[in-house]
Amino acid sequence: MVNSIYGKKVGSTQVFxxxxxxxxxxxxxxxxxxxxxxxxxANDGYNALKVGFGPVKEKKVTNPxxxxxxxxxxxxxxxxxxxxxxxxxxxxxxxxxIDIQIFKVGDKxxxxxxxxxxxxxxxxxxxxxxxxxxxxxxxxxxxxxxVGMCSSPSRIAKGKKMPGRLGGKKVTIPPxxxxxxxxxxxxxxxxxxxxxxxxxxxxxxxx
Amino acid sequence: xxxIDKIESKYLRTDIxxxxxxxxxxxxxxxxxxxKDRIQSFEGIVIKTHGYGINKAFTxxxxxxxxxxxxxxxxxxxxxxxITKLNTGIVRRSKLYYLRKKVGKKAKxxxxx
Numbered sequence: 454m455v456n457s458i459y460g461k462k463v464g465s466t467q468v469f470x471x472x473x474x475x476x477x478x479x480x481x482x483x484x485x486x487x488x489x490x491x492x493x494x495a496n497d498g499y500n501a502l503k504v505g506f507g508p509v510k511e512k513k514v515t516n517p518x519x520x521x522x523x524x525x526x527x528x529x530x531x532x533x534x535x536x537x538x539x540x541x542x543x544x545x546x547x548x549x550x551i552d553i554q555i556f557k558v559g560d561k562x563x564x565x566x567x568x569x570x571x572x573x574x575x576x577x578x579x580x581x582x583x584x585x586x587x588x589x590x591x592x593x594x595x596x597x598x599x600v601g602m603c604s605s606p607s608r609i610a611k612g613k614k615m616p617g618r619l620g621g622k623k624v625t626i627p628p629x630x631x632x633x634x635x636x637x638x639x640x641x642x643x644x645x646x647x648x649x650x651x652x653x654x655x656x657x658x659x660x
Numbered sequence: 661x662x663x664i665d666k667i668e669s670k671y672l673r674t675d676i677x678x679x680x681x682x683x684x685x686x687x688x689x690x691x692x693x694x695x696k697d698r699i700q701s702f703e704g705i706v707i708k709t710h711g712y713g714i715n716k717a718f719t720x721x722x723x724x725x726x727x728x729x730x731x732x733x734x735x736x737x738x739x740x741x742x743i744t745k746l747n748t749g750i751v752r753r754s755k756l757y758y759l760r761k762k763v764g765k766k767a768k769x770x771x772x773x
Contacts, residue, residue, distance in 0.1 A: 469737060
């Protein structure tokens with residue numbers, strides 16, 4: 454069975470569970486994906502489903518991409534992505550749909566997406582360093598401190614944590630629980646936060 | 661109505677009466693022990709309400725054995741079995757933190773008759 458779907462981050466709020474606890478959740482909108490092509494190990498070297506999803510204006514789609522959809526007589530979609538998985542225990546056809554019914558409440562899912570870009574960040578924000586004293590004439594408030602030894606080895610150790618670009622990278626969060634599924638609105642509510650801003654494209658995989 | 665409001669609307673309660681800071685309320689709280697539930701009531705003056713939507717919360721203050729006790733509840737929490745408004749207070753501000761420093765008669769709020 455296919456165990457993953459693409460979705461869009463909608464936003465965060467909190468809901469109550471049966472025990473009466475408020476749980477921080479993030480809503481993800483996952484519209485049904487249309488299967489555009491089925492790839493199998495014999496033909497393509499790996500098992501995957503090529504899926505299209507997301508509404509799009511016709512003039513925004515380039516001709517080569519349009520050709521892919523027209524070949525299967527499918528409606529045009531914004532994104533064209535692959536979902537790879539190992540065991541093909543069901544026959545998938547071009548034109549079939551994958552929707553959020555593959556998940557149920559209580560499942561654990563891994564979520565992948567691009568994180569928010571933070572720009573050039575210092576060591577406190579980037580590596581959780583501590584800051585130095587702010588008073589008594591200190592000039593070591595947000596500095597990284599010593600970065601290595603002296604004339605031997607007269608170089609900086611590889612992988613030394615330093616300031617630099619932070620965020621804007623592909624991130625996968627550890628498995629988190631599905632709290633609720635709203636079928637008619639194609640919404641999945643997962644516990645905790647997910648990468649990126651609202652509207653971010655996410656890949657949701659059942660573990 | 662955006663999508664987040666729609667999600668929250670499912671969890672919002674409609675059986676909660678309206679009340680403001682200064683009002684005297686009785687809050688019945690559901691407490692679950694090992695395998696049975698019991699109801700505990702908390703009666704006092706609302707000293708603040710804050711937030712909106714599903715985050716709306718309020719704080720109730722009472723004097724218990726000469727010790728001030730405050731408890732904050734989420735307005736729409738299922739832990740609350742019921743809320744009863746007992747009196748309407750006459751107060752001039754929305755946050756009654758001044759009550760914490762008052763003792764005796766001055767720590768009271770006048771009620772409408």
